Amino acid sequence: MRDIALRQQVLTTLLLLAITFALWVAAEPLLTTPAKWLAHALLTGWLPEIIETTIFEPGAFLVVTKFTDINGIVSLAAPGEDGLAFRLDTRLVSYGLPFYAALLWGSRIANPFNTFAVGLFLIWLTMALGLIAMTAKDLMLVIGYPFLTADWVPPAAVLVVSYQFSVLLMPTLAPVLIWIFQLKGSPLWHRLEGQLEKPRNKG
Amino acid sequence: MLKFLLIFVTCLMVLFTVELLNPVQAAVIQPFTAVLAWISASIILPLDDTVISSGRVLRDSASGFAVSIEAGCNGVEASIVLIAGVLAFPATWLQRATAIILGFIAIQLLNILRIISLFYLGQWNYEIFEWTHLYLWPVLIMLDVLLVFALYLRWLSQPDLSPQHA
Numbered sequence: 001m002r003d004i005a006l007r008q009q010v011l012t013t014l015l016l017l018a019i020t021f022a023l024w025v026a027a028e029p030l031l032t033t034p035a036k037w038l039a040h041a042l043l044t045g046w047l048p049e050i051i052e053t054t055i056f057e058p059g060a061f062l063v064v065t066k067f068t069d070i071n072g073i074v075s076l077a078a079p080g081e082d083g084l085a086f087r088l089d090t091r092l093v094s095y096g097l098p099f100y101a102a103l104l105w106g107s108r109i110a111n112p113f114n115t116f117a118v119g120l121f122l123i124w125l126t127m128a129l130g131l132i133a134m135t136a137k138d139l140m141l142v143i144g145y146p147f148l149t150a151d152w153v154p155p156a157a158v159l160v161v162s163y164q165f166s167v168l169l170m171p172t173l174a175p176v177l178i179w180i181f182q183l184k185g186s187p188l189w190h191r192l193e194g195q196l197e198k199p200r201n202k203g
Numbered sequence: 204m205l206k207f208l209l210i211f212v213t214c215l216m217v218l219f220t221v222e223l224l225n226p227v228q229a230a231v232i233q234p235f236t237a238v239l240a241w242i243s244a245s246i247i248l249p250l251d252d253t254v255i256s257s258g259r260v261l262r263d264s265a266s267g268f269a270v271s272i273e274a275g276c277n278g279v280e281a282s283i284v285l286i287a288g289v290l291a292f293p294a295t296w297l298q299r300a301t302a303i304i305l306g307f308i309a310i311q312l313l314n315i316l317r318i319i320s321l322f323y324l325g326q327w328n329y330e331i332f333e334w335t336h337l338y339l340w341p342v343l344i345m346l347d348v349l350l351v352f353a354l355y356l357r358w359l360s361q362p363d364l365s366p367q368h369a
Contacts, residue, residue: 010350099342168274
């Protein structure tokens with residue numbers, strides 16, 4: 001029974017990955033829009049003196065700043081002047097979504113639709129945080145000093161670690177952590193729970 | 204479960220930050236990544252004598268196509284996740300060390316397969332290379348971590364391996 005639960009989970013997840021990735025490729029702009037809304041709200045609220053606006057594009061999140069670059073010197077843009085902008089690839093933070101969907105739908109859990117809806121909100125939150133970390137990294141490189149000395153901006157080292165963490169780990173780690181916490185009640189959870197309790201009971 | 208999560212997140216953040224430090228990159232990560240490129244080239248060479256490795260770069264001398272193994276492509280981050288999970292779970296240090304060593308090998312075996320597959324995919328179709336490199340392989344590597352950790356839990360649950368006996 002215990003082997004079946006694990007094997008079933010792995011095999012079903014691998015099979016579902018093909019489907020969920022295909023859906024993600026087809027509907028990525030739609031699926032990431034809530035994360036972009038959230039990232040827009042948080043960024044413009046956090047850095048009103050730095051960020052002019054954000055523009056949603058299919059597969060991308062365009063950040064428009066209030067700064068301009070004249071002969072390599074970054075300064076505040078004059079009214080009506082176009083600000084520096086950079087385009088972020090949203091797929092770098094959203095590919096965890098098909099992974100999460102494959103993990104969840106590969107598990108035999110109660111109320112899968114409700115559970116998936118909650119997980120989707122959490123994934124959007126991590127995606128938005130990922131977009132913010134990517135934006136902060138680009139602002140640090142493009143705008144530099146005015147950004148790093150703005151209010152509520154953490155030190156450069158923190159921004160670097162946040163960026164690396166958001167791009168290298170979060171897209172695959174967040175789905176796994178959310179899924180594990182949502183597994184409760186499933187055959188695989190009962191197996192894992194038994195193993196979690198075992199050393200504690202004996203110790 | 205909360206204790207597990209707290210230890211896991213702490214270990215993860217500490218190890219991930221340490222990995223990013225320049226001295227650690229220079230002394231450990233970069234040389235290790237070069238070894239990965241060399242192993243990948245050594246596996247391919249008997250079948251394809253046009254491949255050469257130089258530092259972190261794997262190159263096809265015939266087509267000129269090359270891949271450079273960068274951060275996120277060397278399996279170190281995935282290994283850090285596994286190490287954090289193993290450290291957070293109650294077990295003896297011998298059991299933890301065994302799990303970390305064997306798990307690291309399992310992750311790196313799949314990672315070498317990733318490097319080799321990407322090396323050939325890149326020569327065949329760059330779009331597919333980009334897609335598998337950026338989105339598909341990271342998911343498969345994390346699935347590998349998950350599987351290794353689940354197998355570790357199963358191994359720990361064997362009656363004669365519970366911590367107090369060690």
